[in-house]
Amino acid sequence: MSGIYIHVPFCYKKCSYCDFYSVGRNRLNEDFANHVVEELKLQNININDRLVKTIYFGGGTPSQLPASDIQKIISATHGCFAIDSNPEITIEVNPDDITPSAAKEYLRLGINRISIGVQSFIDAELAFLGRRHDAQTAVNAIKTLQDAGFDNISIDLIYGLPNSTLQSWDFSLREAMKLNIQHLSCYHLTYEEGTPLTRKVKKGRVQTLDEEISEKQFQLLNQVTSANGFIHYEVSNLAKPDYFSRHNSGYWLDEEYLGLGPSAHSYNKLKRWWNPASIETWKNSIQSGFEYVESEPIDSKTRFNEMIITRLRTIWGIDYDLLAKVINSLNLHPIRSQLGKHLKGGRLIIENGKIKIPPKRYFISDSIISDLLIV
Numbered sequence: 001m002s003g004i005y006i007h008v009p010f011c012y013k014k015c016s017y018c019d020f021y022s023v024g025r026n027r028l029n030e031d032f033a034n035h036v037v038e039e040l041k042l043q044n045i046n047i048n049d050r051l052v053k054t055i056y057f058g059g060g061t062p063s064q065l066p067a068s069d070i071q072k073i074i075s076a077t078h079g080c081f082a083i084d085s086n087p088e089i090t091i092e093v094n095p096d097d098i099t100p101s102a103a104k105e106y107l108r109l110g111i112n113r114i115s116i117g118v119q120s121f122i123d124a125e126l127a128f129l130g131r132r133h134d135a136q137t138a139v140n141a142i143k144t145l146q147d148a149g150f151d152n153i154s155i156d157l158i159y160g161l162p163n164s165t166l167q168s169w170d171f172s173l174r175e176a177m178k179l180n181i182q183h184l185s186c187y188h189l190t191y192e193e194g195t196p197l198t199r200k201v202k203k204g205r206v207q208t209l210d211e212e213i214s215e216k217q218f219q220l221l222n223q224v225t226s227a228n229g230f231i232h233y234e235v236s237n238l239a240k241p242d243y244f245s246r247h248n249s250g251y252w253l254d255e256e257y258l259g260l261g262p263s264a265h266s267y268n269k270l271k272r273w274w275n276p277a278s279i280e281t282w283k284n285s286i287q288s289g290f291e292y293v294e295s296e297p298i299d300s301k302t303r304f305n306e307m308i309i310t311r312l313r314t315i316w317g318i319d320y321d322l323l324a325k326v327i328n329s330l331n332l333h334p335i336r337s338q339l340g341k342h343l344k345g346g347r348l349i350i351e352n353g354k355i356k357i358p359p360k361r362y363f364i365s366d367s368i369i370s371d372l373l374i375v
């Protein structure tokens, strides 16, 4: 089965840490949805697996998109693909945009999963991040969605914030646990090149958090969520049983996906391709037969690296026999010895024939993974 991702590149205002491609919402008009539909009609032939099980509106801020535009895009997917009888349809929303009528509209459109960008339940942290909502608005939005009937809600939280402590992170986590949500995505704050936050760090106006505290925050995440019935199924994702993100799991389990909209990426097992990160160039690209789309073929080296990068971060891991076979066939002696080193050190384990990183070591997953890549 495959998935469809729609990148909605409009934000009411830019957050200080964000480097996703987005522009001001004043540039949003119906032209956007029309171009997405046009792109879908032209690009759909690139996906071999014709049964779509998930549709994901990400961004940017998809909750800025009028319901009529969302409807137009969902209808067009039905015209181009066979849609699973019970598809997962997710929309990322900003807490400020959630009203009872918006929640009702989403349900009417068949959206059955909401991913809400909360980031923190502490007002000072939200102001630091440049978010436009406060903690109470986030709580109200979640309750509004639940009252409307949503029972599959994910919230995003960020840890590792400058000036945060173990106690402040504990507070946000426990607030989240009180809200009867089904899914949690937790990311360490990253300092992306070119963002206002990174400029402040470079000028010495913001001090990054001590790595030791970040690591303790990560361990706390593990403790608090597991005590509340969550499964840490991917480095940054935790969910109650039966509520793993089907769309994102598709990325980690090597399923095909079509990405529509500026900067969106697509994959069909043979190649990966991505749209330009500019609305104008993306529109020109559609009109010119995808002149500005870049791509890379998936050769055996890329396939190996992608298997390591995606699967090792999950509870599914990699089939150990398969991995050993690929390592032998590609003569990857240094990687074999790195594998042995990490297995001996307990940073990798083999469970039921699958090799994986134990969740308590997820914090150092990047360094383990980088040791196992073909460079």
Ligand code: SF4
Pocket: 010, 011, 013, 014, 015, 018, 019, 020, 022, 059, 060, 061, 094, 117
């Ligand atoms: S974090 Fe989300 S809301 Fe903020 S600028 Fe980035 S995409 Fe927009």
